[in-house]
Amino acid sequence: MRTPEPNASLERLYRETGWTLRQFAQEINRIGTERGTPLRYREPSVHQWLKGHLPKEEARPVILEALSRRLHRPVTNSEAGFPLPEESSAQPSTVEGLLDLGRLDIDPSRRSVLNAALFSVALTIPGWPDVVGRMEAAQANVIGRIGLPEVNMVIAMTERVSDLDDQFGGRYARPMAAAFLVNAVAPYLRSEASESVRKSMMSAASDLCYLTGYMAVDEGLHGLAQQYYVKALQLAGASEDHLTYCTTLRGMSVQAVDLGHGRESKRLADAAAAASPAAGPRMRAFLAGQQAHAAAQTGNRRDALMYLQEAEAAMEKAESRSKTFGSYNPSSLTYHIGQVRYELGDIHGSIAALEESDKLRHQSFRRNRIRYLSMLAERQLEIGHLEAACDTWGKVVEIYPQVQSGQCDLKISSMYSRIRPYLKSRSASELYERARLVTPTRLIA
Incomplete structure (x- = not known):
């Protein structure tokens, strides 16, 4: 040989x-x-x-x-x-790629393929000039002509799935979204339509792809999430939807920073900010808050505090103009303040910010409340406040049975490993026994 x-x-x-x-x-x-x-x-x-x-x-x-x-x-x-x-050797069209991705996601026999998909810092991110207006005019298997009623239906379905995800987690909502992408949205993208309706449908599809990717992150399927996010970017560019394009880049930055890839997170957050023309104050706060977190994780204190100050100023403007509930709100900003403080070594300041964030957070966001309360408890324990940590984790245990989420499962599993050394303490042992009643055995490490 x-x-x-x-x-x-x-x-x-x-x-x-x-x-x-x-x-x-x-x-x-x-x-x-x-x-x-x-x-x-x-x-x-x-x-x-x-x-x-x-x-x-x-x-x-x-x-x-x-x-x-x-x-x-x-x-x-x-x-x-x-x-x-x-x-x-051959790259599928955007619609064909979306169909292939969605079919994999809804086929239980292929789920292991998705589980093995790898988060990649080397992922090629399509820039706005590369995708704007460049959707393939795929008209194969045309199912007829579509109009605004079909667009509105996709928008409404996305809103319903998003509500379910906020309340109950993405474990069951994501396959539902994937099936809808395959069975309804992809055929709509191949249908005859006026130019305005076609762009509106691509924009609606982009938003649904972003949401589906976000739910994949919730299950720890990070490679799959990136694939959905890239489809969202392609569709947003094709429909000239700056908002979803920037929101998706920011979501990819959040994914990266949560996995500890600060440099990649900062690159994505900066790309989102650069692609957002004339952003309003709430959108600017939404983007600057993430830039601050990413900068802090890379150890860039000056930039982190600069972006945080920018986010706070933008949020003040947004709140003074309208008191309506927005996707980025004072609770979100206070969470980012907590993250920046923690990354910069101020654990006590981080705890105070996370406590304030929970007071401001809408109670319907159960999944995020479990994640952020768990984060708060971990940091309380980190500074030796066992009683306070157990009290915070007690709130988590109360909400946990109502949520089906991979991220929440990880937080509960982490809780057991963190409190096990303290089981001689009454507060820790009582928390442990309460949690056992509502936790799957596989999570009690």
Whole structure:
């Protein structure tokens, strides 16, 4: 058997990282665990790859992602000396890609494929000039002519699904949204329509794709979420819908910052702000608050405080103009204040801000209330306030049975591991016993 030629391309990238063989293997294993498919590579495997042995096909995306994260730029198969995946030879149209994605999402037998989809900092984000007005004029399988009633129906359905997600979490709402995308929205996008109706339908579809991606994040399906988000960007650009385009980029920034990718989060938050022309005060607060959080996570104190001040000033203007409830409100801003303070090392200030945020938050947002109260309890425990933490977690336990959410499951599971060392305390033991009555056994680690 012929000895393979050393992979000079991979060797060059490896040298650029500054890693040891062990560190390279550890990072690959860590990313594999992150996506739900644990890997157990060690130094000899990496050494073999550098010598020219081809990694298993399922390992290659993980290797590329590890390199991309380390080098802070996309790394392709070609750059790493790997062959191109067979399916990369033809790119599906936006509608065909949406159909394929939605069908995967609603097929239980293919769910494992989605679970393995990997969050990528190397994801290509289509810029506004690249997508504006460029939707393919796909007219295959035309189902007839559509008008504003069909557009309004998609908008109304998206609003209903969003309400269900806010109240109960996305575990059951996301497959419903995916089925609606496949069975109704995609056919509408292929139907005959006036130009104005066609743009309105693409805008409505973009909003639904964004929501579906947001719910995928809730279940920890981060690679899937990115795919939905990219579809949302493409459709928003095609319909010249700046609002959904910017909102989607911001959502991608939130996903990245929650996963600890501060640099990527800042890039996405800045892109959202740059693509938002003449944003009103509430939208500016919405974008600046996220820029502040991302900047703080990268350790940029000056920019974080500057953006936070900008968000506070914009929110004051928004609230003075209208007291109507908005998607970004004083509770959201106070949450961002808490996150910025925590990232900058002010745990006590973060706790005060999260407490204020909970007072301002609408009680119907159960999923977010569980997440943010859990965050508050974790930080109370971090400074040694066990009684206060248990009291806060008690509120979480009260709401938890009403929500079906992957993120909330993780928070509950984390609660058990955090309070277990304190079970000799009455407050901790009582919380533990109360929680056991409403928690699936698999979460009681």
